[in-house]
Amino acid sequence: MNKIYQLFFSIIIILSIFLCAGPVIAEDTIKVLMLEKPNSPLPSKQAETVDKLAGKVFVNGQFHTGSFEIIQDEKGLYFINNLPLENYLKKAVSSEVCSDWGIEEIKAQAVISRTYIRYYKTINADKKIHLSSTILQSRPGEHNIATLIGYALKETKGEILRHDRPPAKALYNTTCKEQASPPELKDENYIKILAYYFPNAEIQNTDNTNLQAVKIVIVY
Secondary structure (H helix, E strand, O other): OHHHHHHHHHHHHHHHHHHHHOOOOOOOEEEEEEOOOOOOOOOOOOOEEEEEEEEEEEEOOEEEEEEEEEEEEOOEEEEEEEEEHHHHHHHHHHHHOOOOOOHHHHHHHHHHHHHHHHHHHHHOOOOOOOEEEOOOOOOOOOOOOHHHHHHHHHHOOOEEEEEOEOOOOOOOOOOOOOOOOOHHHOOOOHHHHHHHHOOOOEEEEOOOOOOOOEEEOOOO
């Protein structure tokens, strides 16, 4: 009888652990073709997978960590890095902002860049590559404002621009050679900065840890 009770309580404990753990949510990733230069050749449609590996690899003169698919065509080998979307976003924003940008301008850039990335992930969802990029290459000075960028990503987590149907094709001059926002918006919050560049859009939170999306409509 004692063994029956022990078995019964063991089953109860296992079920309690399973139910309390909650659903397992897959990590949101992006498949990036790693290019050394903007004009580097792209793989042809005939490119085939030759290997897959995870860990650290040496590509384009630098070490990179991730989950890689190696493809090959008549022009050579190509590396596709399947990495967490927010990790890639951090590299993207680091390559697009300047050290003299304010935190609200960096937040606005984070939303724009996340929208751009999700747009291409959506339209290329069934393809081997979501987008191609050179920004995985390390650049001098990119760590100077890493703390501000990390904060901006956290404060805008999951937020993208939507227009008519999600996500918007957020084309925007994203280089620190240009002024981030007009002088009259220099000290405004990122919602107003986004409204200036995307007057017909709205911000929506698409964080996949939430069961329901939270819409934040831009107020003009």
